[in-house]
Amino acid sequence: MKKLTTIASAIMFGLTASAAALAQDTIALAVSTLDNPFFVTLKDGAQKKADELGYKLVVLDSQNDPAKELANVEDLTVRGAKVLLINPTDSAAVGNAVAIANRNNIPVITLDRGAEKGKVVSHIASDNVAGGKMAGDFIAAKLGQGAKVIQLEGIAGTSAARERGEGFKQAIEAHKFNMLASQPADFDRTKGLNVTENLLASKSDVQAIFAQNDEMALGALRAIRAANKEVLVVGFDGTEDGINAVKSGKLAATIAQQPDLIGALGVVTADRLLKGESVEAKIPVDLKVIEK
Secondary structure, eight states: OHHHHHHHHHHHHHHHHHHHHHHOOEEEEEESOSSSHHHHHHHHHHHHHHHHHTOEEEEEEOTTOHHHHHHHHHHHHTTTEEEEEEOOSOTTTHHHHHHHHHHTTOOEEEESSOOSSSOOSEEEEEOHHHHHHHHHHHHHHHHOTTOEEEEEEOOTTOHHHHHHHHHHHHHHHHHTOEEEEEEEOTTOHHHHHHHHHHHHHHOTTOOEEEESSHHHHHHHHHHHHHTTOOOEEEEEEOOHHHHHHHHTTSSOEEEEOOHHHHHHHHHHHHHHHHTTOOOOSEEEEOOEEEEO
16 A cells, blocks of 8 residues: 555656646747857856746757748747747848747847847847947057057847947047958957958058957957967957956957846846736846956
């Protein structure tokens, strides 16, 4: 009898555990790319908070491809996702993915990069304009007015690239920088290296480079080192590699975001929506300058 009771208890426990698993609401997270450490940290922050709050988090990698992003969101709508967290590959193109979620009555929350079209319940990001200005102010503090600068731009069409560039433009005007060049390197380390190599050949008198993310900044550092030049480089994001480069004295500074907090706030905001609570249309995440 005792054995039967034990078996029955085990079965009941199993049924209860299965019911609890089924009861978990699913939150979807579509990330622009998981090749970038910044977005991996964002995903990890979201996963940790989802585990803490008892949600199932489904993560899909859009591989920096708007078509893949669209397919991912279509897939998520049949997976029973209750809320969509999306870090867009492109702020304009993502409108198609947002529209699909809208048609399926799935609330959309954008992370780090905004969406130009579609209904978005909340946007969680750092103040990229302020961050671009902070980078320029740092360069001015180190080199003074009229410094000769180059800017490495992120992926064209993303709100992050546009806003960081806007903030840096404010600093250019305020500090009368001489902008020698401003070219895209797509938030990519290898492209940051290649673009900087080419620019150094024609803009040898450059004094500072502002890279709109740490990956491009790290690529630029390699090019500078290979050219045996001294150029002050400022990155953006505050990734682990970026911060380590600052600590070692290679990178002058990075404008640090908190990607783990952006991801966690995405899940917290989704949780509030699912509980019927109101949420803010814009949720800012603090930035800070990290220097040695």
